[in-house]
Amino acid sequence: MSNNSINWHNLRDNLTLDGRAFINGKRVAAKSSQVFDCISPIDGQKIADIARCGTHDVELAVQAARTAFEDGRWAKKSPKDRKNILINFSRLIRENAETLALMETLDMGKPANYSLNVDVTSAANSLQWYGECIDKVYDEIAPTADNALGLITREAMGVVAAIVPWNYPMIMAAWKIAPALAAGNSVILKPSEKSPLTALKLAEIALEAGIPAGVFNVLPGYGEEVGSPLALHMDIDCVAFTGSTNVGKKIMQYAGQSNLKRAWAELGGKSPFVVFADADVDAAAESCINAIFFNQGESCNAPSRVIIDQSVQDRFIEKALSLMPNFQPANPLINDTTMGAIVDEIQLNNVMHYIQAGKAEGANCVTGGEQVLQETGGYYVTPTIFNHVKNSMKIAREEIFGPVLSVIAFENPQEAINIANDTPYGLAASVWSRDISQAHLAAKALRAGTIHVNCYDEDDITVPFGGYKQSGNGRDKSLHALEKYTELKTTWIKLA
Ligand code: NAD
Numbered sequence: 001m002s003n004n005s006i007n008w009h010n011l012r013d014n015l016t017l018d019g020r021a022f023i024n025g026k027r028v029a030a031k032s033s034q035v036f037d038c039i040s041p042i043d044g045q046k047i048a049d050i051a052r053c054g055t056h057d058v059e060l061a062v063q064a065a066r067t068a069f070e071d072g073r074w075a076k077k078s079p080k081d082r083k084n085i086l087i088n089f090s091r092l093i094r095e096n097a098e099t100l101a102l103m104e105t106l107d108m109g110k111p112a113n114y115s116l117n118v119d120v121t122s123a124a125n126s127l128q129w130y131g132e133c134i135d136k137v138y139d140e141i142a143p144t145a146d147n148a149l150g151l152i153t154r155e156a157m158g159v160v161a162a163i164v165p166w167n168y169p170m171i172m173a174a175w176k177i178a179p180a181l182a183a184g185n186s187v188i189l190k191p192s193e194k195s196p197l198t199a200l201k202l203a204e205i206a207l208e209a210g211i212p213a214g215v216f217n218v219l220p221g222y223g224e225e226v227g228s229p230l231a232l233h234m235d236i237d238c239v240a241f242t243g244s245t246n247v248g249k250k251i252m253q254y255a256g257q258s259n260l261k262r263a264w265a266e267l268g269g270k271s272p273f274v275v276f277a278d279a280d281v282d283a284a285a286e287s288c289i290n291a292i293f294f295n296q297g298e299s300c301n302a303p304s305r306v307i308i309d310q311s312v313q314d315r316f317i318e319k320a321l322s323l324m325p326n327f328q329p330a331n332p333l334i335n336d337t338t339m340g341a342i343v344d345e346i347q348l349n350n351v352m353h354y355i356q357a358g359k360a361e362g363a364n365c366v367t368g369g370e371q372v373l374q375e376t377g378g379y380y381v382t383p384t385i386f387n388h389v390k391n392s393m394k395i396a397r398e399e400i401f402g403p404v405l406s407v408i409a410f411e412n413p414q415e416a417i418n419i420a421n422d423t424p425y426g427l428a429a430s431v432w433s434r435d436i437s438q439a440h441l442a443a444k445a446l447r448a449g450t451i452h453v454n455c456y457d458e459d460d461i462t463v464p465f466g467g468y469k470q471s472g473n474g475r476d477k478s479l480h481a482l483e484k485y486t487e488l489k490t491t492w493i494k495l496a
Helices: 008-013 055-071 079-095 097-108 112-133 169-182 197-209 223-232 245-257 281-297 310-327 345-360 413-421 436-445 479-485
Strands: 021-023 026-028 035-039 046-051 148-156 159-163 186-190 216-218 238-242 262-266 272-275 305-309 364-367 384-387 404-410 428-432 450-453 486-494
Touching (some): 008 097, 055 159, 055 216, 079 169, 079 197, 097 169, 112 169, 159 223, 169 186, 169 197, 169 479, 238 245, 281 310, 281 404, 305 413, 345 364, 413 436, 428 436, 436 450, 479 486
Parallel strands (some): 159 238, 272 305, 272 428, 305 404, 384 404, 428 450
Antiparallel strands (some): 021 026, 148 486
């Protein structure tokens, strides 16, 4: 079936949603029996009851995950067996693609077409890639003297807690559970309270694929009630977090306050998009607009600050404005929608607050800035561009996490780099120039985990993703991610 022939409204009419937790291979209500409402941002309507897990459920999940790890039902399987099961998991995700895509869209508002073609595909690819790699990574023998062997091996850590955000719920989960499971760990996944549905479905699929009960558990609930007891737990060996910088700082503290579990944080961003005077300005504008307004602007690495030579600023704005008709918010269940709903009312209000702040501080709002489609009951904002922004303004300094772009002019290349690096974040950056030396020097000078040269949002599971500075530590994706979920062991063998 081609994507455009999928009738998402019909599929929704036949969809059943189960908001219960997944512990030790079974769907279970929270021990307290409490639930909370899952509200769809498409129309503001409740779509499901979600188990409101708490410390009691955390205990049950940790016990199940620990028992599973210690008895080796997964950890001691051969890498080849784990590979086959993870590949099966990935295949079943693809078989359930439409259901998963619909759940993602109902839950957090992105266009269903993108949920299907980007989110489901990317999650399935991650599971497949880490499955395929795990029987191909070798350990080391050190170049020691002849009378001893120094073996350097990597071993599964044990129980991993993965705490993830709502903007790419399935992808963020897959980036963590795929390498963690491939390495032989047990996992407890805590999805965002704003987007728990696909994580719960993934747990059912994992069991069907052959991942033994207890190895992969999912606890829906609030950050303070599930995330923090997980990160503070004395019997969890590793916490892998993706989310805001503020909560990321707490996660590092929880690890320090408890058992010094390994703590990995993939955090926020305010990524600069530097355009020099000699750049292909039209191509730059197109690339930037596609990246900043994709996913309603709710992307950690969105290029939210354009830093542009003032001689080409007008041309950039003109081209950007010509592209605006491609990004008007609409019902995400309609196939040609390119911009859906903001995840919830709280985030909608945050975005509108920043738009007001930009106007109040004197930036020039050249397009957008409006809440629209209120009659639907959902949360929609028009794509917004501010010109003549100063890097000291609130809209240039703080992560908005919505469809808002700030354009800042510079007079010389050194000033461009200074402005680009003048941020607490360091997730991604882009540089546009036809001069290879200028582009290369800028790429070296920019303090960020991923630099794009004459492009943006190039993406592949083979490359690391993560930040410098307050955008976090550690890296998701690529073989490097396996380092987060394994301990390094040295074994000396005396040769008589
Ligand atoms: P958030 O920090 O509010 O929440 C993230 C997760 O942490 C959720 O599951 C939440 O329930 C949980 N949580 C909240 N308080 C907690 C606490 N005290 N203890 C433990 N867990 C807690 O972030 P969000 O609003 O869900 O997501 C948006 C943020 O995520 C943005 O800042 C964005 O840049 C960032 N993000 C980063 C990346 C990356 O790879 N660097 C990717 C996607 C999103």
